């Protein structure tokens with residue numbers, strides 16, 4: 371006899387996989403719906419070649435499966451993909467691929483979620499039902515490119531960081547990276563290594579740390595208050611990098627771990643970009659005013675021509691495009707209304723995993739909280 375699906379999970383990234391694994395361990399029937407042809411599509415298809423986990427492996431593991439002892443402290447992209455593929459087989463997670471969720475709504479009469487899915491392999495509509503639904507489509511669902519005046523007139527190549535693989539075909543080209551988050555800073559470094567004349571737009575203050583300093587900070591946070599940890603990591607970072615304001619990099623007035631906690635914004639973990647900026651191998655520009663043909667004009671009045679622009683300007687959640695209600699959970703931007711740790715549970719059996727802005731560590735906590743909650747509610751109903 372076929373078991374009735376109890377939980378529908380939308381998205382087979384780390385969050386969907388971890389939630390399914392936790393439910394499988396409790397024998398709670400679930401289905402994972404994934405629009406791509408593989409799991410962890412961000413890692414397999416939408417991230418640059420030289421990507422490594424920025425946080426030490428103990429902060430990046432999913433529930434119930436540590437990284438192998440012989441894995442390096444900072445796991446490579448291929449190592450992480452291997453880990454996820456092992457995770458999927460170990461916990462018998464079987465996502466349904468080529469399934470794009472187009473709408474989900476709660477049927478009050480039936481007390482169920484009704485989900486309409488496009489099977490893109492056969493271009494047909496499918497319907498699924500579940501008592502619970504877990505949104506695991508991620509904070510990084512689609513690349514965001516700002517509305518820059520004149521962008522349409524730009525003659526060169528324009529891409530989002532999620533489509534950047536490496537700088538091979540940009541050697542000797544003039545490339546502008548817009549955005550100085552972790553993607554922008556690392557892509558600028560990669561482009562410069564491949565021989566591109568590289569520039570980066572830095573429009574706001576930014577914290578630049580190193581992976582070792584962040585690792586120390588993460589450990590210290592277990593014992594010390596956040597402001598004390600921020601003082602320690604900032605002192606270490608100033609010793610390491612010196613004063614960067616001459617190079618166009620200002621530090622925010624609030625500390626890096628405080629900002630991570632309150633705004634979710636991650637500090638930049640330097641991979642070597644700072645040395646290149648100091649050596650003027652990578653040029654820093656302020657905000658873009660406008661684009662005219664090949665020429666880009668900056669807020670300081672400077673103008674320069676470029677062959678290509680990489681927008682490393684972040685991502686947006688897409689859940690509000692298909693979830694037909696906010697479910698008491700999501701704001702207009704498709705992010706949780708409530709602050710961590712009250713962010714993962716909505717109304718009528720709606721949950722979200724992977725929206726805490728806490729990276730893989732946050733994802734692991736969400737998956738455990740959601741599976742425990744569903745297990746408890748089902749237990750009460752028996």
Ligand SMILES: Cc1cc2nc3c(=O)[nH]c(=O)nc-3n(C[C@H](O)[C@H](O)[C@H](O)COP(=O)(O)OP(=O)(O)OC[C@H]3O[C@@H](n4cnc5c(N)ncnc54)[C@H](O)[C@@H]3O)c2cc1C
Nearest residue numbers: 381383384385404405411423424470471507508724729730
């Ligand atoms: C470049 C990059 C590097 C990162 N590195 C780290 C790191 O080192 N450490 C860390 O802790 N965090 C890191 N993060 C943050 C975070 O951990 C990752 O983004 C992680 O992949 C998020 O997992 P997720 O499952 O929530 O979302 P995703 O990995 O984005 O998975 C969501 C899945 O949902 C699918 N989907 C979307 N919409 C639909 C739909 N309508 N129907 C069906 N399927 C759908 C997508 O195809 C995708 O496979 C990184 C993020 C980025 C962008």
Ligand SMILES: NC(=O)C1=CN([C@@H]2O[C@H](COP(=O)(O)OP(=O)(O)OC[C@H]3O[C@@H](n4cnc5c(N)ncnc54)[C@H](OP(=O)(O)O)[C@@H]3O)[C@@H](O)[C@H]2O)C=CC1
Nearest residue numbers: 422423424516549550551552553554573574636682683684
């Ligand atoms: N190895 C790793 O672990 C890596 C992890 N990541 C993680 O992935 C997530 C996404 O990172 P990322 O892709 O860098 O996106 P982010 O959202 O973290 O960064 C986007 C950057 O673009 C800037 N920006 C936005 N709009 C404009 C604009 N109009 N002009 C100029 N700058 C602009 C933002 O500045 P502001 O916010 O001030 O507006 C910010 O600095 C983060 O959590 C990050 O830490 C990413 C890469 C590698």
Ligand SMILES: O=C(O)C(=O)Cc1c[nH]c2ccccc12
Nearest residue numbers: 424584630636637727728729730
């Ligand atoms: O890679 C990211 O953006 C993350 O969100 C991971 C993360 C969680 N907590 C942090 C603290 C400092 C730097 C990165 C992270």
